[in-house]
Amino acid sequence: MIGMRTRPARSRAAVTAGGALLRVERARVGYVVDGRPQVAVEDVSFEVRRGERTMLLGPSGCGKSTLLKAVAGFVEPFDGSITLRGRGALRPGPDRAVVFQEFDQLFPWRTVRDNIAYPQRVLGRGRAEARARAEDYLALMHLTAAADRFPHQLSGGMKQRVAIARALATDPEVLLMDEPFGALDAQTRSRLQAELVEVAERTGVAVLFVTHSIQEAVQVGTRVVVLGGSPSRVVEELDVSGLGDPTDPATGAATARLRALLAGDEDQPTGLGFE
Ligand SMILES: Nc1ncnc2c1ncn2[C@@H]1O[C@H](COP(=O)(O)OP(=O)(O)OP(=O)(O)O)[C@@H](O)[C@H]1O
16 A cells, blocks of 8 residues: 555656666765865765665764765755756755654654654645555554654654654655664664665665664665765675575675775675675
């Protein structure tokens, strides 16, 4: 039911024909501090395709969030381009929904159901449609029993589920996630990682996900873009689709490779085809 409603056929055809949905090309991104540019990421290029989960992995402070903010349209690149379906100069828009790490991103005065329905109303959907879609996404994120609760009555994991449901219910082209599970305990984090993979596969939404956890990158991602250096650049891109089972040697090899890359050791081979 949800898969049928998520995207008009027109968009699917456009993506198939055009390849990448979102394209970051030679982007140089940072901030102006005291009138001077402070570059966080330099000459960064990668693509996000529909149906893929692209992970931005790198050490703390390397500019992952800055890059995500540029994709969201919150920060304008100094140089290079970021395009969605070939359209550049991106401003913030409903085609890119953002889920943050913080638990307080929900409207505290609205119920869970209304948190999911309200942004759809703002985007122009009728009350009945917004409500019906809210019910779909409540079910998809295992929140139906909590629909009438307020955010302060939810656990951190439930709040993040609501944030994901709310984002997906607006039908974004790309779901942008900035360490959304970073403040959760290990068990909840692992459960939400699995749920996200399932939901992304069911809806087909493209995901761009910032993390500094190798485990998370391999578990959630289909592709990992590794950033490093200062200002940071892409040091490697790995295909991790189908990986995640810790007993699988290929998962172990990818994990070892990512660990070496994060340690700054780009020359260390894995011997299993991940270099
Ligand atoms: N609003 C801002 N103004 C100026 N500099 C900033 C701003 N936000 C971040 N920075 C700087 O940009 C650099 C990259 O920060 P960013 O938060 O993007 O890194 P990150 O890789 O996401 O880190 P973490 O994993 O710790 O969240 C850092 O040096 C940071 O201090």
